[in-house]
Amino acid sequence: QCERAYRLAEKGYYSDRQRSGYSCIDKFYLSHGQQSYRKCFAMEDYYSYYGLRCDRGICPNPLPGITETVAFSQCSTPSSINCDRGNRYRTITGECNNLLNPEWGKSETLQPRLLPNAFNDGKQSQRMNGCSGRLPNPRTISVNVHRRDGIMKFEDSITVMVMQIGQLLAHDFILTKLTTKPNGAPLNCCTTDKDDPGCNPISVPPGDPFFKVDCLTFSRSRSMIDCNGIRQPVNSQSSYIDLSMVYGAFDEEAERLRSHQGGRLADINNKLPADSNDFTCELSRPVNIPHYYCLLAGDERVNEMPGLSSVHTLFMREHNRLADGLQARNPHWDDERVYQEARKINIAQWQNLVYGEYLPNFINPHIMRRVNIDVRRYGYKDTYDPRVDASATNDFGVGIFRFSHTLIRQDVRLTGFGTTTSSVTENLDDHFFDPVLYHEFDGQGFEFILKAMSLLEAARADREFERSIQDLLFKDMNNESLDLAALNIHRGREHGVPGYNEYRKLCELSNVEHFGTTAGGLVDHDPDVAALLERTYSCPEDIDIFTGMLTERRLPGVLIGPTAQCLYITQFKRFRDGDRFFYERPDPRTGFSLGQLNSIKRVTLATLYCLNTGVIEIQPQVFIQPLEELRNSPLPCSFHLQNAVNLDLWYDQY
Ligand code: HEM
Numbered sequence: 001q002c003e004r005a006y007r008l009a010e011k012g013y014y015s016d017r018q019r020s021g022y023s024c025i026d027k028f029y030l031s032h033g034q035q036s037y038r039k040c041f042a043m044e045d046y047y048s049y050y051g052l053r054c055d056r057g058i059c060p061n062p063l064p065g066i067t068e069t070v071a072f073s074q075c076s077t078p079s080s081i082n083c084d085r086g087n088r089y090r091t092i093t094g095e096c097n098n099l100l101n102p103e104w105g106k107s108e109t110l111q112p113r114l115l116p117n118a119f120n121d122g123k124q125s126q127r128m129n130g131c132s133g134r135l136p137n138p139r140t141i142s143v144n145v146h147r148r149d150g151i152m153k154f155e156d157s158i159t160v161m162v163m164q165i166g167q168l169l170a171h172d173f174i175l176t177k178l179t180t181k182p183n184g185a186p187l188n189c190c191t192t193d194k195d196d197p198g199c200n201p202i203s204v205p206p207g208d209p210f211f212k213v214d215c216l217t218f219s220r221s222r223s224m225i226d227c228n229g230i231r232q233p234v235n236s237q238s239s240y241i242d243l244s245m246v247y248g249a250f251d252e253e254a255e256r257l258r259s260h261q262g263g264r265l266a267d268i269n270n271k272l273p274a275d276s277n278d279f280t281c282e283l284s285r286p287v288n289i290p291h292y293y294c295l296l297a298g299d300e301r302v303n304e305m306p307g308l309s310s311v312h313t314l315f316m317r318e319h320n321r322l323a324d325g326l327q328a329r330n331p332h333w334d335d336e337r338v339y340q341e342a343r344k345i346n347i348a349q350w351q352n353l354v355y356g357e358y359l360p361n362f363i364n365p366h367i368m369r370r371v372n373i374d375v376r377r378y379g380y381k382d383t384y385d386p387r388v389d390a391s392a393t394n395d396f397g398v399g400i401f402r403f404s405h406t407l408i409r410q411d412v413r414l415t416g417f418g419t420t421t422s423s424v425t426e427n428l429d430d431h432f433f434d435p436v437l438y439h440e441f442d443g444q445g446f447e448f449i450l451k452a453m454s455l456l457e458a459a460r461a462d463r464e465f466e467r468s469i470q471d472l473l474f475k476d477m478n479n480e481s482l483d484l485a486a487l488n489i490h491r492g493r494e495h496g497v498p499g500y501n502e503y504r505k506l507c508e509l510s511n512v513e514h515f516g517t518t519a520g521g522l523v524d525h526d527p528d529v530a531a532l533l534e535r536t537y538s539c540p541e542d543i544d545i546f547t548g549m550l551t552e553r554r555l556p557g558v559l560i561g562p563t564a565q566c567l568y569i570t571q572f573k574r575f576r577d578g579d580r581f582f583y584e585r586p587d588p589r590t591g592f593s594l595g596q597l598n599s600i601k602r603v604t605l606a607t608l609y610c611l612n613t614g615v616i617e618i619q620p621q622v623f624i625q626p627l628e629e630l631r632n633s634p635l636p637c638s639f640h641l642q643n644a645v646n647l648d649l650w651y652d653q654y
């Protein structure tokens with residue numbers, strides 16, 4: 001199979017564009033599936049030769065001469081974990097999805113890298129290298145390159161749901177927690193804790209267009225030192241696309257989220273349950289309004305902004321709807337059985353939505369077919385390969401998948417149902433970590449937010465950020481705030497991920513040797529943007545992955561440029577091919593019957609809206625604006641409800 005993949009690569013899969021784009025994916029696929037598997041065993045052999053043993057990825061002493069970059073957690077001896085091979089359902093943590101490497105993709109493991117680290121010292125200190133030895137200040141880059149000049153710009157056809165589902169998806173596969181004080185409180189890196197080794201604040205150069213302060217707080221990501229002495233951030237989510245942001249990624253957490261009756265998830269009046277320990281969600285509101293509580297879900301970021309809390313609720317409700325339907329048909333099933341079966345269907349519908357509806361906005365559908373990550377309307381497709389590690393990579397989380405931050409709008413809107421829809425518009429920066437809008441309107445607030453997100457255009461997918469996230473991110477009661485673009489850039493350096501040009505090489509795109517847009521230069525950038533980069537950076541090697549990717553000219557039909565697309569393909573191929581429980585697999589124990597699968601494949605985001613909110617009509621493709629010229633006019637819910645999964649196919653046959 002491996003040889004065949006290489007042969008295909010040789011042929012040049014993308015010969016129509018004169019680029020051997022496939023070999024990028026192919027290389028990743030091979031180097032992170034097959035090869036890393038081999039490497040792991042080679043490493044283990046090497047260690048045992050010296051009489052050393054690694055314990056759960058942490059090895060005694062780095063051995064001289066190893067420049068291995070694959071996170072060592074993936075090399076833990078398979079025998080250390082006993083997997084229940086007969087388990088019909090995924091574990092909560094992701095453990096034992098891969099039976100040969102049970103820790104692959106599990107929550108609380110190290111993030112592997114696509115490329116060797118670019119730490120300044122090769123081990124742990126932030127990336128500084130480049131031609132001048134110093135990289136430009138992240139806030140300077142943010143202001144020079146990512147600042148909006150003039151009016152807000154919007155996408156022509158896609159809705160802001162593309163942003164919102166993207167954030168939800170990000171929170172399914174990655175959570176990089178930050179270093180804290182010993183008591184768990186956040187570090188104040190500009191003041192009291194500035195000498196803490198976990199601090200690495202961003203300085204604000206004089207003359208800033210917004211900030212009056214000269215320092216923005218920034219703590220380093222929680223990391224571990226791997227066998228080779230290299231700092232690797234920890235992923236606290238399960239990497240698999242398994243709705244872990246809904247169900248939790250740790251066993252105790254998952255238990256807490258269940259009602260333990262009829263297989264249901266805990267709720268309060270059909271909304272997310274309350275997090276009695278969380279007080280961070282009242283950032284902008286000094287008064288605690290009693291019935292406006294902070295929300296609890298399988299991911300701690302659920303309160304971060306109202307749209308996010310709202311989409312979380314959609315999937316929590318869908319679980320309970322499925323559970324009720326299954327229990328009604330199978331009264332003899334116990335809570336556990338109903339919970340697991342409903343969870344399994346919910347995850348399958350989510351994977352179908354991600355690959356079928358969401359990804360085509362980023363990866364050309366034609367290319368999705370070629371690399372076999374597309375979804376066919378009917379039938380099974382098995383691309384599982386146990387040699388593929390589905391872990392979310394450091395590089396993808398810290399750089400590439402943050403692309404969609406550019407789609408974030410300045411405002412949050414609530415739109416009522418019915419034909420005479422009235423709207424309320426608020427500034428996003430007034431509602432970070434603030435569940436008030438969610439609970440507004442007798443508890444229907446979040447449904448009105450969902451409705452509005454299906455109608456509103458996304459902010460334009462360009463290099464520009466809206467002020468709500470560039471100057472006013474996480475604005476608190478003291479009017480202190482942050483800059484998301486600067487955070488992304490600084491975080492990339494702190495994680496030791498290499499610059500933009502290295503990713504181009506990995507993707508077999510041309511090397512950038514000068515700031516011009518002619519051959520050998522920034523060929524995927526427009527001249528004015530290239531000039532901006534030239535004014536900002538000393539040399540092309542310095543360009544940060546986030547900035548380089550966000551400034552690329554987009555490819556036809558999708559929101560991103562060639563480097564980002566290549567890296568999206570790589571990661572989403574891994575998420576799929578490395579997931580033993582991927583919903584399209586024909587496995588009689590872990591999969592679905594053909595009838596069940598085909599029924600799941602009909603479920604769209606529009607279906608979920610109609611099933612779980614009070615909307616009465618919605619366009620078939622929620623990611624596309626409801627316009628006649630886009631052949632996406634709204635249709636009544638009676639139409640969409642025909643696509644609901646047919647639970648009659650779940651009458652128990654056992
Ligand atoms: C209003 C919406 C959003 C806000 C306020 C927001 C804010 C943030 C913040 C503050 C961070 C951490 C920054 C740092 O210190 O490094 C972050 C990380 C991240 N964001 Fe967003 N984000 C939003 C939407 C999105 C969207 C739409 C996507 C992708 C489709 C996304 C993908 C990510 C990813 C992958 C990370 C890294 C997560 C981790 O490793 O823990 N975010 N975001």
Ligand SMILES: [Ca+2]
Pocket residue numbers: 172173237238239240241242243244245
């Ligand atoms: Ca997950």
